[in-house]
Amino acid sequence: MPHVNVKFFPKDVSEEQKRGLAESITAALIEHLGTRDGAVSISLEPVEKDVWNDTVVQPEIAGRPDLLIKRPDYL
Numbered sequence: 001m002p003h004v005n006v007k008f009f010p011k012d013v014s015e016e017q018k019r020g021l022a023e024s025i026t027a028a029l030i031e032h033l034g035t036r037d038g039a040v041s042i043s044l045e046p047v048e049k050d051v052w053n054d055t056v057v058q059p060e061i062a063g064r065p066d067l068l069i070k071r072p073d074y075l
Helices: 015-033 049-062
Strands: 003-008 041-046
Touching: 003 015, 015 041
Parallel strands: 003 041
Antiparallel strands: none
């Protein structure tokens, strides 16, 4: 624990960008949740723009507002 799944519109993400993102997210989790580096897992999941609303917004954002710690401004 913890596992973070980052969903985003498809784009090219270099290995260097992936490493940097993983390092930043891991550091934040260590600082704020008191976890250890080896316990963190992170995935990147591209989601096409035309299905974003049905697969991300409705089930995970609008459908679970009690779990959000940051709300997007497009709602």
